[in-house]
Amino acid sequence: MVKILGRRGRVLGAAMGAGFGLLAAAPVLAGPFEFAPSPQTDLNRVYRVDRATGEVGACQFQLKEGGVGLTVCFPSGEGAGPQTPSDYSLMPSRHEREGGIFRVNLRTGEMSICYVFDDKTVCTPQVK
Template identity: 55%
Template sequence: MERSALAWSLGAGLILAAAPAAAATYEFLAAPEIDLNRVYRLDKATGEMGACQYGLAEGTGGAAAAAARNDDVGVTLCYPPGQGGGPQAQSEYALVASRHNKEGGVFRVDVRTGTMSICYVLNDTVVCTAPAK
């Protein structure tokens, strides 16, 4: 009986130890533009893009729907994927920022194939160029 309890404990410990690695499905990166408070979100397996930024409570709205609203502190504006920003072929994706201080977009790179896209917010969605090498 003690042997099976020990085996169960070891098995449960291994599962719990592996859980954080499996849970890391998103990557986040701030836009390199120094006066833009935007953060990009990437699904590392599918390449799907999104972005959010802070907005003042007054006069906010439009297609960039607020994920959270509190009139005292402002609003979180989030932009869904648009043209080219949706799911790509299953692979391993990462985000890279340029070092250009006026660049509002980021590079979505496929680390398996070496292809890259430039992604940025346009008309309330995150759009990306066609992947290229």
């Protein structure tokens, strides 16, 4: 059975089609986290920053005797917890023996160095 739509049905159908087209063409928004590896070439550590709060953490692979390895994560410690809300990013240095990473505030230009110390991720105070 074919139903013939009047003008209202055609306008509604066209609007719905355009809406679906916009949804399909919309860019996928980035997640709230950014990840970057430690610049140290013999360290398998990856840092994570919450882009809005600046909170930093790190994880790395660790061998386990007699079995599959495991992921060890270092929670936020001194200076690595949430900061003033802004737009944060991670920036590795080019120093191949550096285990830490820069946390940068893209709005203010402030930076700090974050690294793992005593099973916690810690960061120096932010400065410009």
